[in-house]
Amino acid sequence: MTDDLPASGAPTPPPAPAGPTDPLADLRRRPYVYRPPLAPQKLADVSPSAPSPEPSDRRPRQSVFFALLAVVTLACSAGGFLLGHARNAPAAAAPANSTGTASAAPAPSPPPFDAADGTALLAQVVPVPHGAKKVDIGGAAGVFDLGDYADRDFPDDPAESARMRARQFEWMAERGWVTTKGVEYHVQLVEFASPDGAQSMLRSREYSVGEADTTWTTFTVDGVDGAKGYERKNTDPSGRHGAVVYASQGNLVVVIFVYVKGSVDESAVSALMRTQVARLPG
Numbered sequence: 487m488t489d490d491l492p493a494s495g496a497p498t499p500p501p502a503p504a505g506p507t508d509p510l511a512d513l514r515r516r517p518y519v520y521r522p523p524l525a526p527q528k529l530a531d532v533s534p535s536a537p538s539p540e541p542s543d544r545r546p547r548q549s550v551f552f553a554l555l556a557v558v559t560l561a562c563s564a565g566g567f568l569l570g571h572a573r574n575a576p577a578a579a580a581p582a583n584s585t586g587t588a589s590a591a592p593a594p595s596p597p598p599f600d601a602a603d604g605t606a607l608l609a610q611v612v613p614v615p616h617g618a619k620k621v622d623i624g625g626a627a628g629v630f631d632l633g634d635y636a637d638r639d640f641p642d643d644p645a646e647s648a649r650m651r652a653r654q655f656e657w658m659a660e661r662g663w664v665t666t667k668g669v670e671y672h673v674q675l676v677e678f679a680s681p682d683g684a685q686s687m688l689r690s691r692e693y694s695v696g697e698a699d700t701t702w703t704t705f706t707v708d709g710v711d712g713a714k715g716y717e718r719k720n721t722d723p724s725g726r727h728g729a730v731v732y733a734s735q736g737n738l739v740v741v742i743f744v745y746v747k748g749s750v751d752e753s754a755v756s757a758l759m760r761t762q763v764a765r766l767p768g
Contacts, residue, residue, distance in 0.1 A: 598737035604629035608659035621662035653683035
């Protein structure tokens with residue numbers, strides 16, 4: 487039947503309009519290189535002990551036997567005297583500065599942060615500053631499960647999705663905004679079941695940007711232990727620079743993306759990271 491076919495030469499309907507583009511896609515969607523955990527330090531080789539002398543088949547002389555017997559008898563007598571003296575001796579005095587109690591044990595590490603449904607994790611993300619324009623970043627009002635997180639940040643890297651699952655990924659929460667000066671910030675908190683998963687992600691990201699890719703330069707993040715910043719050397723077609731900063735606390739990884747025309751204000755990024763880490767429990 488040809489009645490249902492469009493007439494020859496009929497105009498083709500226009501394509502559906504494209505959805506909104508992610509200006510940070512070239513920062514987010516990059517290949518991540520897996521880095522295994524640091525191997526434990528190998529134990530030093532222990533030198534084999536000297537071989538024991540082979541027993542002699544000659545019998546000792548009788549005089550040597552009696553001499554050894556005399557030595558053993560004297561040693562036993564002296565040991566008994568010293569043992570009795572030690573039992574009767576007064577106990578040693580405690581040091582003058584001693585309190586008589588055992589030293590206090592170190593404080594236990596805080597338990598991992600646990601966001602039951604992701605909204606509690608989003609509450610830990612720094613709020614959008616006053617006067618800044620909020621950016622719609624997708625997800626369920628800023629909360630991402632692994633499927634949504636992978637679809638947006640690493641859609642062409644199924645291996646990274648598998649690694650995140652193996653790291654026991656739980657939630658990702660994000661807020662984004664553009665300042666009155668046109669600087670765009672995105673702050674992510676990525677939650678894992680334990681600190682091991684957070685450290686695995688952190689090591690992979692830092693290696694992928696800081697070591698495997700030579701198109702980035704490193705800058706220092708003051709006031710946050712272990713935090714590192716990376717700024718892209720080249721600009722994108724619109725003339726904007728990109729930077730990303732990583733830090734971790736417990737079972738959480740903090741990621742800050744920055745997009746700006748001109749140079750990245752490293753002091754401002756460091757201040758934002760300090761503010762974010764200070765909000766986290768523990």
